[in-house]
Amino acid sequence: MHKEKLLMTPGPTMLPPEVLEVMRRQIIHHRTADFEKIWDEMHENLKYIFQTKQRVMTLVSSGTGAMEAAVCNLFSRGDKVLVISIGAFGDRFAQIAEAYGLDVVKLAVEWGKAVDVKDVKEILSEDINRKIKGVFITHNETSTGVTNDICEVSRLTRETERLLIVDAISSLGGLELRMDDWGLDCVVAGSQKALMAPPGLGFIALSEKAWKACEQSDLPKFYWDLKKYKKGLEKLSENPPYTPAITTVMAQAAALRIMIEEGLENIYAKHEKCAHAVQQGMLALGLTLLPDIKDSSYIITAVKAPENIDIGKVIKTLNNKYDIMVVGGQKHLKGKILRFGHCGYFDKFDIIKAFTALEQALLEEGFYFEPGAGVNAVMKELF
Amino acid sequence: MHKEKLLMTPGPTMLPPEVLEVMRRQIIHHRTADFEKIWDEMHENLKYIFQTKQRVMTLVSSGTGAMEAAVCNLFSRGDKVLVISIGAFGDRFAQIAEAYGLDVVKLAVEWGKAVDVKDVKEILSEDINRKIKGVFITHNETSTGVTNDICEVSRLTRETERLLIVDAISSLGGLELRMDDWGLDCVVAGSQKALMAPPGLGFIALSEKAWKACEQSDLPKFYWDLKKYKKGLEKLSENPPYTPAITTVMAQAAALRIMIEEGLENIYAKHEKCAHAVQQGMLALGLTLLPDIKDSSYIITAVKAPENIDIGKVIKTLNNKYDIMVVGGQKHLKGKILRFGHCGYFDKFDIIKAFTALEQALLEEGFYFEPGAGVNAVMKELF
Numbered sequence: 106m107h108k109e110k111l112l113m114t115p116g117p118t119m120l121p122p123e124v125l126e127v128m129r130r131q132i133i134h135h136r137t138a139d140f141e142k143i144w145d146e147m148h149e150n151l152k153y154i155f156q157t158k159q160r161v162m163t164l165v166s167s168g169t170g171a172m173e174a175a176v177c178n179l180f181s182r183g184d185k186v187l188v189i190s191i192g193a194f195g196d197r198f199a200q201i202a203e204a205y206g207l208d209v210v211k212l213a214v215e216w217g218k219a220v221d222v223k224d225v226k227e228i229l230s231e232d233i234n235r236k237i238k239g240v241f242i243t244h245n246e247t248s249t250g251v252t253n254d255i256c257e258v259s260r261l262t263r264e265t266e267r268l269l270i271v272d273a274i275s276s277l278g279g280l281e282l283r284m285d286d287w288g289l290d291c292v293v294a295g296s297q298k299a300l301m302a303p304p305g306l307g308f309i310a311l312s313e314k315a316w317k318a319c320e321q322s323d324l325p326k327f328y329w330d331l332k333k334y335k336k337g338l339e340k341l342s343e344n345p346p347y348t349p350a351i352t353t354v355m356a357q358a359a360a361l362r363i364m365i366e367e368g369l370e371n372i373y374a375k376h377e378k379c380a381h382a383v384q385q386g387m388l389a390l391g392l393t394l395l396p397d398i399k400d401s402s403y404i405i406t407a408v409k410a411p412e413n414i415d416i417g418k419v420i421k422t423l424n425n426k427y428d429i430m431v432v433g434g435q436k437h438l439k440g441k442i443l444r445f446g447h448c449g450y451f452d453k454f455d456i457i458k459a460f461t462a463l464e465q466a467l468l469e470e471g472f473y474f475e476p477g478a479g480v481n482a483v484m485k486e487l488f
Numbered sequence: 489m490h491k492e493k494l495l496m497t498p499g500p501t502m503l504p505p506e507v508l509e510v511m512r513r514q515i516i517h518h519r520t521a522d523f524e525k526i527w528d529e530m531h532e533n534l535k536y537i538f539q540t541k542q543r544v545m546t547l548v549s550s551g552t553g554a555m556e557a558a559v560c561n562l563f564s565r566g567d568k569v570l571v572i573s574i575g576a577f578g579d580r581f582a583q584i585a586e587a588y589g590l591d592v593v594k595l596a597v598e599w600g601k602a603v604d605v606k607d608v609k610e611i612l613s614e615d616i617n618r619k620i621k622g623v624f625i626t627h628n629e630t631s632t633g634v635t636n637d638i639c640e641v642s643r644l645t646r647e648t649e650r651l652l653i654v655d656a657i658s659s660l661g662g663l664e665l666r667m668d669d670w671g672l673d674c675v676v677a678g679s680q681k682a683l684m685a686p687p688g689l690g691f692i693a694l695s696e697k698a699w700k701a702c703e704q705s706d707l708p709k710f711y712w713d714l715k716k717y718k719k720g721l722e723k724l725s726e727n728p729p730y731t732p733a734i735t736t737v738m739a740q741a742a743a744l745r746i747m748i749e750e751g752l753e754n755i756y757a758k759h760e761k762c763a764h765a766v767q768q769g770m771l772a773l774g775l776t777l778l779p780d781i782k783d784s785s786y787i788i789t790a791v792k793a794p795e796n797i798d799i800g801k802v803i804k805t806l807n808n809k810y811d812i813m814v815v816g817g818q819k820h821l822k823g824k825i826l827r828f829g830h831c832g833y834f835d836k837f838d839i840i841k842a843f844t845a846l847e848q849a850l851l852e853e854g855f856y857f858e859p860g861a862g863v864n865a866v867m868k869e870l871f
Contacts, residue, residue, distance in 0.1 A: 117515045125513070129511055135500070165688055166548050169711050325588045330587075350688030
């Protein structure tokens with residue numbers, strides 16, 4: 106007998122029962138007062154999650170679609186942009202910008218490290234003719250378990266004409282992000298991570314400065330054209346411009362209700378506390394974190410595979426024997442790391458359960474440590 | 489006490505209990521054997537629905553996204569294309585093509601009529617230098633309740649270098665469409681119409697000729713880049729390239745299982761029979777169909793508002809008092825027509841129920857006919 110899989114993954118994340126409950130309901134039509142009420146409530150609550158007074162726009166897409174919307178709405182062919190990449194999702198922003206013919210300066214940071222804000226400052230200061238029109242950055246890089254200091258980077262663009270575009274897909278609602286206070290110009294998110302809804306919705310919000318930049322953009326777009334969504338928000342008959350993913354919207358609205366009740370500060374604190382516990386547990390097992398502990402994400406912890414241990418097998422044992430889903434590395438980190446997510450709908454006991462299973466799976470692969478050492482370290486941090 | 493709303497709309501359509509059942513399940517991860525099985529099964533079954541041996545690709549998007557994917561994958565800036573538009577969704581294809589800088593020749597047909605194949609033939613014959621590289625057409629135009637004869641139009645492109653791109657969003661799985669037999673080069677569909685799943689998935693399939701055209705396309709694209717999806721179908725780790733709408737995929741897979749069991753011929757026959765019944769019922773009430781009866785859609789029936797009757801009020805009474813959702817007109821047909829959908833998960837008794845309510849709502853607005861005349865005509869056709 107297998108229990109339902111416990112996903113300790115960087116997305117999709119587990120769904121609360123309140124979310125599953127609305128998903129089983131018969132479909133309603135999107136051009137109705139019933140749907141409008143839920144739609145408006147969701148968007149009002151998203152403002153709180155984004156910490157912005159701006160409209161948040163909802164796309165039927167995965168997070169990548171919302172990233173593309175940022176690129177093709179804010180820039181024009183040949184525009185010079187700086188893409189800060191610390192992993193697979195930073196690289197994706199560069200690829201999208203290149204696909205649209207932008208002139209991409211890429212600041213590629215070694216996988217496992219956060220960007221050094223001094224390096225960004227240097228590139229921007231050297232750009233004396235202010236050719237660089239925008240800076241792209243990943244808030245939380247799930248491929249490496251590293252978080253960038255968005256607040257610090259935002260000081261470099263906040264009072265300038267440059268736009269700061271933040272991929273907050275895996276961080277929003279889990280890590281502190283203050284769109285308006287920090288002066289972020291574009292924040293992109295997705296439904297299936299800390300926002301505790303199923304995958305299928307991309308979110309994007311723009312600052313006033315970014316809305317002005319939209320007016321200049323000459324890149325071709327139709328589905329991603331944010332001006333249509335802005336217009337649509339004012340009038341139900343065009344709101345949204347295309348058939349929304351009705352069920353997923355209802356699910357997201359239900360998930361946000363839970364988050365509002367919990368309060369963002371408490372949610373941030375939970376992610377931080379649980380991440381510290383997982384970090385200490387990993388260290389107690391004699392494992393090494395991929396990042397410096399100061400840069401290690403509160404959303405997902407990446408540890409290096411111990412020498413002579415087949416980490417792929419450990420992950421398979423966790424998934425198949427113990428019904429705990431964790432993931433391995435991407436691209437050149439494949440087979441070299443294990444990533445343990447702690448994001449969205451989870452609690453301390455999920456961490457304990459998953460960590461117990463991790464200990465067992467490591468022991469079964471012949472990795473030596475004092476049984477219970479990791480779990481004890483985790484418990485000490487959690488309680 | 490209100491009963492659950494009965495949607496007699498052109499999408500979203502009602503969801504079968506088997507579909508709702510899978511939607512209430514806890515999320516599973518997409519990079520797993522469990523998901524792969526469902527994903528592969530869905531794509532195998534989609535081939536049957538598309539009547540093609542080609543891969544069908546699944547996008548997280550509304551139908552419009554899949555339309556955009558057709559435009560930006562198959563053509564290059566400045567390419568001349570013919571867009572046949574018989575309503576709002578034909579216009580949309582033209583708008584997308586224009587947004588990408590294509591040279592659009594638009595064959596605009598009066599709303600309420602199907603295209604006359606002779607007119608298409610004439611335009612193509614006059615294009616002696618064969619500048620027109622593609623022809624866009626809507627299979628079923630939901631804004632007017634009119635179906636184009638795709639099989640006839642396809643004879644004009646089948647043996648040529650020109651591509652035929654068919655918007656089958658509201659028709660696929662409800663109206664006969666044979667992608668391979670008819671030589672259609674690109675067919676676009678969506679999950680929320682005759683395919684009986686919630687909105688959130690766009691589908692697209694390409695012929696060999698269309699895949700070759702993709703190689704020439706210079707339009708910018710990333711999320712819509714179909715080559716990535718083709719590659720992904722061969723390898724689970726990149727399959728699909730971006731996080732799929734897991735729950736919606738499971739729902740679509742469940743809906744397709746029902747359709748496979750029913751058989752396409754039976755499904756087509758049901759739509760045809762029910763449409764004929766609705767048409768006869770409308771005529772028996774003294775209403776006038778917007779289209780010629782020979783062009784009237786088997787998916788949705790559009791009737792003109794009788795003189796001196798506020799059709800908006802009739803629709804509101806149906807929706808609010810009788811919990812039957814039908815819709816009005818779009819753009820310049822707003823307030824001038826009523827559209828009664830019969831698409832996807834519905835049966836004869838739904839038609840009777842909705843028609844009974846329609847009679848009542850019309851009577852309440854002061855439109856005169858012999859009570860029961862419409863329902864009797866419907867029953868006569870149905871049983």
